Amino acid sequence: MELDPKRYAGKRLLRREIPLSTNALREALQHQHFKQIPTLRKEKSSMYCNRCNATLPHLQNIDCQICGSKHLYCRNCIQMGRVSFCETFYEWAGPEPDWHIHDNPCAWEGELTRHQQIAADAIDQTMKQNGKLLVHAVCGAGKTEMLFQGITTSLQQGKRICLATPRADVVRELLPRFQQAFPTVSVQALYGGSPDKTGDGQLILATTHQLLRFYHAFDVLIIDEIDAFPFHADPMLHVASEKAKKPTCASIFLTATPRQKEKRQIAAKTLPHVFVPVRFHGQPLPVPASKLCFGMHKQLRKGTFPKGLLHWFNNRRNPTRQVLVFLPTVVLADTLQDEAMEVLRPSAQKILPKREAETLIRTVYAADKDREAKVQAFRNREIAIILTTTILERGVTFPSVDVAILDAAHDVFDEAALVQIAGRAGRSPADPTGEVVFFHEGRSDAMDKAVRAIQDMNRRAKRL
Amino acid sequence: MLEKNISLYSYEPFMQDYIARWKYRGDYVLGKVFEAEFRKLYHQHFQDSKYEVVPIPLSAERMADRGFNQAGELAAFTRAKQKDVLGRKHGEKQSKRSRLHRMTAENPFHLLSEPPKYAVLIDDIYTTGTTLRHAAQVLQENGTDFVAACTLIRG
Numbered sequence: 172m173e174l175d176p177k178r179y180a181g182k183r184l185l186r187r188e189i190p191l192s193t194n195a196l197r198e199a200l201q202h203q204h205f206k207q208i209p210t211l212r213k214e215k216s217s218m219y220c221n222r223c224n225a226t227l228p229h230l231q232n233i234d235c236q237i238c239g240s241k242h243l244y245c246r247n248c249i250q251m252g253r254v255s256f257c258e259t260f261y262e263w264a265g266p267e268p269d270w271h272i273h274d275n276p277c278a279w280e281g282e283l284t285r286h287q288q289i290a291a292d293a294i295d296q297t298m299k300q301n302g303k304l305l306v307h308a309v310c311g312a313g314k315t316e317m318l319f320q321g322i323t324t325s326l327q328q329g330k331r332i333c334l335a336t337p338r339a340d341v342v343r344e345l346l347p348r349f350q351q352a353f354p355t356v357s358v359q360a361l362y363g364g365s366p367d368k369t370g371d372g373q374l375i376l377a378t379t380h381q382l383l384r385f386y387h388a389f390d391v392l393i394i395d396e397i398d399a400f401p402f403h404a405d406p407m408l409h410v411a412s413e414k415a416k417k418p419t420c421a422s423i424f425l426t427a428t429p430r431q432k433e434k435r436q437i438a439a440k441t442l443p444h445v446f447v448p449v450r451f452h453g454q455p456l457p458v459p460a461s462k463l464c465f466g467m468h469k470q471l472r473k474g475t476f477p478k479g480l481l482h483w484f485n486n487r488r489n490p491t492r493q494v495l496v497f498l499p500t501v502v503l504a505d506t507l508q509d510e511a512m513e514v515l516r517p518s519a520q521k522i523l524p525k526r527e528a529e530t531l532i533r534t535v536y537a538a539d540k541d542r543e544a545k546v547q548a549f550r551n552r553e554i555a556i557i558l559t560t561t562i563l564e565r566g567v568t569f570p571s572v573d574v575a576i577l578d579a580a581h582d583v584f585d586e587a588a589l590v591q592i593a594g595r596a597g598r599s600p601a602d603p604t605g606e607v608v609f610f611h612e613g614r615s616d617a618m619d620k621a622v623r624a625i626q627d628m629n630r631r632a633k634r635l
Numbered sequence: 636m637l638e639k640n641i642s643l644y645s646y647e648p649f650m651q652d653y654i655a656r657w658k659y660r661g662d663y664v665l666g667k668v669f670e671a672e673f674r675k676l677y678h679q680h681f682q683d684s685k686y687e688v689v690p691i692p693l694s695a696e697r698m699a700d701r702g703f704n705q706a707g708e709l710a711a712f713t714r715a716k717q718k719d720v721l722g723r724k725h726g727e728k729q730s731k732r733s734r735l736h737r738m739t740a741e742n743p744f745h746l747l748s749e750p751p752k753y754a755v756l757i758d759d760i761y762t763t764g765t766t767l768r769h770a771a772q773v774l775q776e777n778g779t780d781f782v783a784a785c786t787l788i789r790g
């Protein structure tokens with residue numbers, strides 16, 4: 172039986188991930204199309220998971236009825252299928268797949284700004300030389316388009332490429348853009364519950380968790396939002412991204428808000444970087460305003476909005492812009508929902524006068540089953556106002572919104588989160604400004620730092 | 636046919652996620668948190684040592700995939716005398732069938748060895764009760780006088 176190398180190469184798979192009969196797999200092993208790799212390994216008297224590198228306490232005992240003994244399994248990466256001591260991984264050892272060499276894969280005909288072009292050239296060079304590059308680009312710089320040139324070159328060399336990003340929302344948003352830009356290339360999106368599961372595309376868009384399935388797969392790995400939860404907090408994802416690369420591989424890291432670690436690497440010149448301080452439409456980033464609202468915490472607990480917020484709603488410079496209201500917790504979003512329907516309704520009707528009033532205001536949170544549909548409805552201008560937690564802070568883009576952050580001094584809003592949230596406003600060239608307001612009852616350090624960081628970007632952009 | 640069924644919890648969304656991770660993802664250690672409570676529940680209702688626990692089995696195929704049977708785990712938690720006397724035919728996933736289909740489906744269980752006189756069936760979830768009734772039927776047709784059930788969750 173002929174097996175397709177594209178389907179299996181660059182992965183370490185568990186038995187249940189291989190759709191072959193027992194006989195077919197036995198035959199493939201005899202032909203050395205697969206080799207078996209232990210699922211766990213011992214190193215200096217400790218055991219480690221060969222998929223995610225976790226050790227104790229993530230490895231726990233199971234009384235296994237398959238082999239009839241008690242042995243370890245990995246809890247750390249269990250959401251990708253259980254890695255258990257008595258099983259093995261199957262690694263492709265057959266012929267290397269021939270990834271297509273594309274003559275002219277890119278159908279995107281837009282133009283890059285001067286700053287985007289500088290970054291695009293640096294990305295292209297890095298991909299050619301299998302190097303590393305940090306791209307520090309402000310929210311709205313148009314980083315996806317900056318990648319197209321390098322990806323085109325890589326596809327012309329028959330390389331395999333992966334773009335990994337922390338959120339499934341973003342993968343879903345990117346898929347049609349990449350399919351349009353590279354219509355002849357097999358582009359696949361992988362996230363928990365995605366329709367595509369095989370992962371045999373030449374250009375893969377994936378959540379960072381999905382990288383765990385791959386082993387020595389990619390010639391080019393682009394990691395989006397390198398500073399974002401969960402990538403910077405979760406060492407497993409770091410391991411996953413390292414293992415997904417081929418031994419020779421280009422790494423591109425994208426961020427709008429570098430963390431201390433990246434800032435140090437930039438300063439020490441240990442990580443090459445390129446900086447794009449200007450949005451693609453050339454307008455400065457909206458600088459957040461602050462509104463002090465005494466008694467806000469008490470009011471929020473009681474399920475009412477501070478007067479300052481209502482005043483702002485009624486006096487916005489452009490009352491037809493949609494609004495994102497960020498809240499620190501899901502519980503709060505829940506408490507405020509009814510009140511929002513009542514007191515924000517007049518504003519919502521000004522935003523979308525032709526729509527039914529009942530559906531104009533919605534809450535969206537991380538575990539929301541209808542999240543995808545609501546985000547899409549907001550983008551289609553069917554919803555006027557969204558109340559949300561920090562979950563919509565990154566990546567997800569809407570052309571023309573104002574942004575309010577309630578209780579902006581709350582711990583969940585760190586500097587990066589606030590910069591990202593502010594970056595949701597003013598994305599459209601047709602409406603390149605937008606209001607961002609921090610409602611608070613006492614400023615936090617993070618608020619001050621975020622405002623300073625945004626002002627600093629705008630100053631640097633002006634100097635160019 | 637079932638004398639009674641007792642359960643520890645009702646089916647909250649949180650519980651649903653927890654059980655899914657235990658059972659379908661196979662995160663074995665998650666079962667341990669139920670051990671003390673489940674044993675207590677069992678002994679409150681079935682003090683007499685004449686009762687023996689019979690876990691609802693998995694089909695051989697499903698067992699080969701998961702490596703453990705959550706009902707078997709629960710049965711062991713009771714520390715009562717355990718009789719693995721039931722076998723199960725492999726079928727489609729229960730949760731994928733319609734309710735009507737589940738109610739009328741043929742009995743997937745068969746007897747492996749002699750059943751106890753006083754049996755307490757053990758399972759993780761009690762929803763329509765069809766699974767437990769099928770198991771009870773097999774036991775009763777083969778000489779069991781008393782069948783009750785003790786489940787972790789009532790759906």
Ligand SMILES: [Zn+2]
Pocket residue numbers: 220221222223224225245246247248249254
């Ligand atoms: Zn693991």
